[in-house]
Amino acid sequence: MDRAHFGVIGAGQMGNGIAQVAAAAGLKVLMSDIKEEFTDKGRAMIAKNLGRLVDKGKMEQGEADTILDRVTTTVSLEDMKDVDFVVEAAVEREDLKFKIFRDLDEICAPHVILSTNTSSIPIGRIAAQTARPDKVIGMHFMNPVPVMKLVEVIRGLATSEETFATTWDLCLKFGKTPAEANDFPGFIANRILMPMINEAIFCLYQSVGKAEDIDTVMKLGMNHPMGPLALADLIGLDTCLAIMETLYDGFKDSKYRPCPLLRKYVESGWLGRKSGRGFYDYSS
């Protein structure tokens, strides 16, 4: 599908990153969101990231322009009727994703693979919303998408070998390294990462340490590129909470109980970098 249309649902931090890597790999990309304000912001973010590469001398301006030209946007899901492959990267809410997949199943041609960038919602549950569960798969990119090498490729129970192979090859085409996971809550990445972040939040909640000290311990003590609280702010605290809820609901095991402080922050609109305030202040 070299020159084919690649559909991305959602122009937020994951969606625009995925659109950028697909366009950089030579695909024509159609990126959708519910408001023009969001698609404009997503496209501007791609332009900014490409501009950074040009400034650093890692890319010619002409190449950056060509990549950006490959990305078109829409606020109508109906426009996905001509795409050959879809990645859904909407907000991490089950009801929302279910509706998108029901709609995409109606809109897209029968051969089209419908993948989801969900960070923890079971692929089988999403696939069951469609009449093509064999063509539904998890394609879980990491944030920031243009920088992070990994894509977790998750098989649902009904995912076909052909769907898996096409998705795997696409990851390679994007210059990413895929890793295979099976369909259990949180898959591999968030099954391991999110309880660590949640535990760091418990340390803050119980005054074991200040945010800066908790992050310093993990950065300098364990050689993590950033501390767990700074990483939570980057991921988005609403997403972190949604993932912990999925783990907790999915396993019914108290070890996945979301920290009350995380819930309090989310309820107060402190969502991390995107809202200007999380465990750290990004307002200035």
Ligand code: CAA
């Ligand atoms: N978009 C594009 N490029 C970015 C970027 C962004 N948002 N943020 C940083 N970069 C680029 C920089 O331009 C820089 O590029 P060069 O090497 O070409 O100069 C490079 O990344 C390194 O950036 P910095 O020097 O500014 O800072 P850094 O060395 O501290 O790296 C980081 C920043 C890559 C974010 C690094 O701190 C890191 O790897 N952090 C951990 C990220 C992580 O764990 N991500 C996974 C989150 S979990 C997830 O996404 C899944 C989920 O479901 C929740």
